[in-house]
Each structure stands twice: as C-alpha cells, then as structure tokens.
Amino acid sequence: MLNQLTRPKTYSLDENECTLLKEVCSIPQEESIPTQETIVNMSAPVAASILNLMPTLCNEIRSLNNDTVSPGLLILKNLPSVADPRLLICTVGSLLGEVAKFSGEGDYVIEIRERETKAGQRPSFSNAREFFLHTDLSYVNDPPRFLLMHSIFNDPNSGGFSIFCDIEEALQNLSSNAVAELQKDQFEFPAPPHYRGTSYVRYPILAREEDDAFWKVRFRRDNIHVLSNNGMGALAELVHEFRKKIFEVTLLPNTMAIIDNWSFLHGRTAFTKPGSTNQFRWLNRTYANPVS
Amino acid sequence: MKKFFDLSHAIREQPNCSFEVINKLPEIRYLEGGAQGSFFITTKINNLFFNISTHIDFPGHLPELRGKFSDSVGAYAIERFVGSVLVLDFSSKLQKIKSFFDDKGKFLVDLKDEEKMMLFLKALEKLEISTSEFNEVLKICSASLSSLKGILLYTGLSAYWKYEINDAWNFIYFFNPFLSSEVCEQIACYNFSFIGVDTSQIEHPIVNYNGDETPLVSNPKCREFVIEKLNAINGRLNHKILLEKDILIYENVNIPPEVANCVVDFSGVPLNFQIEGMNNNALARPYAVLVS
Numbered sequence: 033m034l035n036q037l038t039r040p041k042t043y044s045l046d047e048n049e050c051t052l053l054k055e056v057c058s059i060p061q062e063e064s065i066p067t068q069e070t071i072v073n074m075s076a077p078v079a080a081s082i083l084n085l086m087p088t089l090c091n092e093i094r095s096l097n098n099d100t101v102s103p104g105l106l107i108l109k110n111l112p113s114v115a116d117p118r119l120l121i122c123t124v125g126s127l128l129g130e131v132a133k134f135s136g137e138g139d140y141v142i143e144i145r146e147r148e149t150k151a152g153q154r155p156s157f158s159n160a161r162e163f164f165l166h167t168d169l170s171y172v173n174d175p176p177r178f179l180l181m182h183s184i185f186n187d188p189n190s191g192g193f194s195i196f197c198d199i200e201e202a203l204q205n206l207s208s209n210a211v212a213e214l215q216k217d218q219f220e221f222p223a224p225p226h227y228r229g230t231s232y233v234r235y236p237i238l239a240r241e242e243d244d245a246f247w248k249v250r251f252r253r254d255n256i257h258v259l260s261n262n263g264m265g266a267l268a269e270l271v272h273e274f275r276k277k278i279f280e281v282t283l284l285p286n287t288m289a290i291i292d293n294w295s296f297l298h299g300r301t302a303f304t305k306p307g308s309t310n311q312f313r314w315l316n317r318t319y320a321n322p323v324s
Numbered sequence: 325m326k327k328f329f330d331l332s333h334a335i336r337e338q339p340n341c342s343f344e345v346i347n348k349l350p351e352i353r354y355l356e357g358g359a360q361g362s363f364f365i366t367t368k369i370n371n372l373f374f375n376i377s378t379h380i381d382f383p384g385h386l387p388e389l390r391g392k393f394s395d396s397v398g399a400y401a402i403e404r405f406v407g408s409v410l411v412l413d414f415s416s417k418l419q420k421i422k423s424f425f426d427d428k429g430k431f432l433v434d435l436k437d438e439e440k441m442m443l444f445l446k447a448l449e450k451l452e453i454s455t456s457e458f459n460e461v462l463k464i465c466s467a468s469l470s471s472l473k474g475i476l477l478y479t480g481l482s483a484y485w486k487y488e489i490n491d492a493w494n495f496i497y498f499f500n501p502f503l504s505s506e507v508c509e510q511i512a513c514y515n516f517s518f519i520g521v522d523t524s525q526i527e528h529p530i531v532n533y534n535g536d537e538t539p540l541v542s543n544p545k546c547r548e549f550v551i552e553k554l555n556a557i558n559g560r561l562n563h564k565i566l567l568e569k570d571i572l573i574y575e576n577v578n579i580p581p582e583v584a585n586c587v588v589d590f591s592g593v594p595l596n597f598q599i600e601g602m603n604n605n606a607l608a609r610p611y612a613v614l615v616s
Contacts, residue, residue, distance in 0.1 A: 152489030154345045161345070162536045191541025254345060261390060261601030268387030301536035307436065 040196065040281060043092045044109040052085055054112035057120045068118065068140045072131045075122035093127045096178065096290060097322050105196055105296050107281065108288040117316055121182045124288060125320035128178050132319040134169060136229035144181070146312040154254060156224060160312065162302040164253035165197055165274055168293050171223040171233055175250065176319035179293040183283040185314040192303030192313040193280045199249040199295050202273045213266035214238040220257035221250065237270070248294040283315065331577050331610040332378040338487035340376040341497055342524065343532065348373045374605035380594055381573040384603030386564060393570050397606040398598035404517045405593045407473025412461045413584035415480035417501035420450035429484045429496035438543040445549055448530055451501045458507045467587050474518040476577060478584045482522040485578065492532040493539045499529045508565040519566065520574030526562045530554065574610060588612035
C-alpha cells in the first residue's frame with residue numbers, strides 16, 4: 033500500500049550513452065530469432081566492450097556488486113529502445129557478473145506480463161494481480177543476488193506501480209526477539225505451481241554471517257509457512273515494519289530497476305489494460321550473480 | 325415447539341466463499357485406520373485451514389494478543405460456547421448498496437468509471453451500524469442482555485454464500501454491514517462470551533481492498549480515498565476491540581431470517597484442540613433452537 037514516496041538511487045543515461053548502448057545492443061537482422069542462450073553469450077563481450085566507453089554508467093551499475101557499502105536498488109532511466117531488448121538486459125546483467133538461469137523456473141529472460149488473471153489466483157509474473165512484497169526465488173536453495181527488471185511497456189494510468197523496501201530500514205525498529213525468531217530455521221517457502229523443482233525449502237527469513245556487513249532476506253508475503261507461533265508473531269511484526277518503510281516507483285518504459293535480491297524486497301500493485309491500447313504492462317526480467 | 329437451525333456453512337472439497345489467493349481446498353485422503361488385523365478405514369485431511377467456512381476467531385488471531393489469553397482453543401471452558409443468544413436484525417442495511425449489484429450479487433459498476441466507483445465507496449459508509457441504530461434494534465427485541473451469552477447479527481448475506489472464489493470487489497458477500505467502533509466498545513462492556521455474524525468478517529468492508537487492488541490502481545481518487553480510510557481504521561479494528569476483551573467472534577454464520585430479532589438457544593463448540601499456539605481460529609458447527 034502506498035504510504036510514503038521516497039526517491040531511490042537513479043541514473044539517467046545521457047544522449048551519448050543512450051546512442052552507444054543502442055548501437056552495441058542492436059542485434060544484426062537475421063532470419064531466425066536468436067535463442068536466449070545466444071543472447072546471453074553475446075552479452076558478456078558487449079558488457080566488456082562498454083566498460084571503457086561508458087565508465088560512469090558501468091561503475092554505477094557495478095557499485096551494486098560491493099559487499100561493503102549499503103546494498104540496494106538502482107533505477108536506470110533513459111535507456112534506448114532496441115529491437116530485441118533481451119540483449120540490453122543481459123548486457124546490464126553481465127556487468128554485475130553472470131546472467132543466471134534456474135532449472136525449473138524458465139529461461140534467462142522472462143516476460144512479466146499478463147496472460148490471464150483469475151479470481152483466487154496467486155500473484156505471479158504471468159497475471160495482473162497485486163503482488164505483495166517478496167524476494168525472488170525464495171523457494172530455491174540459492175536465490176540469485178541480482179534481479180533486473182526492464183520496463184518495455186507500462187502505462188502509469190493503469191496501475192502496475194512497483195513497490196520496494198530495504199530490509200536494513202525495516203529492521204531498524206524491529207524488536208530483538210523478533211530478529212532472533214526470524215533467524216531461526218523455521219520458515220517454509222513453498223514453490224509456485226509453475227516451478228518444476230523441489231516443492232518447498234525451509235530457511236530463516238533473516239541471515240547474517242559473521243563477516244557479512246548486511247542482512248540477507250528471503251521473503252514471500254503471501255506464501256510463508258511458519259513452524260512456531262513465536263515465529264508467526266515475529267513475521268507479523270516484520271510485515272508491520274515493512275508497511276512503514278515501503279516506497280513506490282513507476283517503472284516507465286525504457287527504465288530498468290536493478291535490485292539486490294538479498295537485501296531489497298519488491299512487489300507491485302495490480303494493473304489493468306490501458307483504455308487506448310491493447311497492451312498490458314510488460315517488463316523483462318533476468319537474474320545475475322557475481323562471479324566468485 | 326422446538327425448531328432446530330443449523331447455523332453453519334458446510335465444508336466441502338470446493339473453494340470457500342472468499343476472495344483469497346491462498347489455496348484453502350481441503351485435500352482428502354482415505355487410509356487404513358490401523359494395521360493390527362482387521363481393515364478399518366479412516367480419513368486424513370491435508371490443507372485444512374481453520375478460518376474457512378463457519379469458524380470462530382479467538383484472541384490469538386491477532387498477533388498482538390497471541391500470548392494474552394488461553395494458549396489453545398481447547399482450553400476454553402465449554403460453557404463459553406453455549407447459551408441464550410439474541411439475533412439482531414440489520415438486514416435493512418444491505419439495501420444501501422444493493423443497487424450496485426445484480427440479483428446474484430455481482431458488482432455492476434465499470435471499474436474504470438472513477439465517479440461511480442467513488443459513489444460506491446462512499447455508499448459503503450452507510451453499512452455502518454451506529455450506536456443509535458444498534459440500541460434501537462436492541463429496544464425492539466427487549467431482551468435482558470445480562471442473561472445472554474452473546475449476540476448474532478443478521479444482515480441477510482448468508483443467502484449469497486456460495487462455493488466459489490470471487491474478486492474482493494466483485495461480489496456482494498464481501499460488503500458486509502459492520503458495527504461502528506463505538507458499538508463494539510459498548511458490546512465489550514456487556515460481558516458477552518461471543519458475537520456472531522453472517523458475513524465473512526466484522527470490519528468495514530473497505531479493508532478488503534488493501535489499497536492496491538484492481539479497481540483502485542487506475543482510479544487515483546478512489547485509491548487516495550481508500551488509503552485515507554484504511555489509515556483511519558488502522559488501530560481501531562473491531563476485531564481488536566472485541567478480542568482484547570476475550571469476546572470471541574463467529575464468522576460466516578449461516579443465519580436464517582426466521583430467527584431474526586429472536587432469542588434462541590445456541591451451541592457452537594469447537595473441537596478440543598489443546599495444542600499450544602492453536603489459539604487463533606477454530607472450525608465450528610453452531611446451531612440454534614427456537615422455542616415457540
């Protein structure tokens with residue numbers, strides 16, 4: 033729910049950067065559409081090629097991949113329109129490390145857009161429902177570090193506002209009892225129907241190793257099973273804190289959100305079809321992991 | 325002459341009458357009841373939720389009251405659920421919003437028609453049962469409140485119960501007449517053991533919208549209106565006023581018109597679960613006996 037609006041860190045590409053990025057992310061016209069594997073293979077050299085061409089932009093993106101400064105969220109604005117936007121998102125992903133695919137989840141680049149929305153259906157990448165705060169792939173053992181969402185079409189008059197919350201901010205006023213409960217291995221994260229892997233995993237919601245500078249979070253508001261009543265109380269407290277710290281951003285077309293999936297929660301409001309077009313909100317999504 | 329009324333909605337292997345996105349379908353498995361010679365059959369139910377169909381809310385339903393009263397529903401004395409009950413008739417309230425729905429209870433307003441949506445949202449205010457309206461109906465019934473175990477509120481919504489999931493904004497059953505917080509505070513002084521409603525919940529139905537649902541995201545004025553309303557309600561939930569006095573709440577009670585404005589003998593005992601932490605909800609099959 034909209035409670036407060038804060039401005040996340042943003043980077044707006046200048047005209048030169050926009051033109052250059054458009055050039056390097058334009059795929060030569062061929063008879064067949066390149067496979068996702070091909071696109072991902074193309075993206076690493078493209079990313080390497082722009083390091084010197086666009087140092088400010090690249091440094092801004094790569095600064096997210098730093099364990100000693102506050103982790104977070106970066107919004108890129110004024111991205112170029114390209115014929116096949118998959119190369120653009122994979123190139124940005126390659127600047128952060130390796131573009132990742134999860135077996136059982138789908139391909140490298142997934143289109144987040146409405147196929148069909150039915151009453152009683154859980155929110156997902158393929159419907160238009162309100163999607164409560166969550167981290168992506170909470171139901172796999174090793175969720176990806178970075179989540180990238182590239183807005184291809186989004187009419188702000190039709191909803192589909194993105195919501196975000198920084199776990200560090202949410203924990204500021206959480207009781208020590210709740211923090212202790214949330215670190216226990218007592219939360220089950222069931223997988224959604226489309227996932228073809230393990231049916232659920234059990235993990236803490238919060239984790240922090242001795243040498244970690246920041247908390248790691250695993251969360252899915254609408255689908256966590258708790259093994260103890262005290263854990264349930266802690267979860268309720270956490271959700272209450274989320275409500276106070278949540279903020280809303282409209283990802284307009286040619287905008288990309290780069291999210292540290294271990295420390296930032298995201299979600300969206302519901303959306304409808306714009307009156308003047310036949311197109312629903314459409315974001316491309318991919319994951320990236322730092323190269324160890 | 326005695327007439328018995330079953331006040332419950334049956335639990336079936338079908339969707340509950342709700343708008344929830346959580347799968348609450350009971351999953352039935354038949355098993356051999358034991359393996360010591362003779363073959364006996366028993367049933368196991370997976371995915372059985374305790375807040376479906378006709379059920380009781382206990383204080384543990386609210387996170388802040390989890391540890392304040394009994395630690396299980398079975399720890400409540402059986403007499404808490406049995407005794408004389410007055411059924412108060414507030415069915416006229418529903419007339420205030422009926423023009424927004426068809427005969428089957430489906431919402432008639434175009435979700436993108438902001439003006440009409442706003443009219444509807446404002447009409448919901450008329451569902452509130454004020455102190456004067458409540459006392460007027462009490463007066464008509466002229467019952468001795470001190471002899472009552474509790475009260476039931478008859479709104480006529482039981483007639484719309486069906487085994488189907490609908491969106492929160494799309495079905496009349498989710499737009500219930502509700503007690504003002506002043507009336508709840510008045511009830512909290514009566515030493516009742518419980519109250520019951522023939523609706524899915526006892527709050528202002530605007531809480532179902534949650535601020536970000538489909539009819540609101542494309543209607544900014546409606547969204548603003550709902551957010552302001554939710555902020556005003558927050559902290560003054562009827563659930564809290566009643567449950568913090570350990571007044572239990574029966575929801576989705578199937579109340580027939582024949583018992584409206586009558587005193588009936590009531591019984592609605594939950595199963596005797598004495599498992600620590602199971603102090604939030606209980607399924608029940610309440611019934612009433614009308615003596616004429």
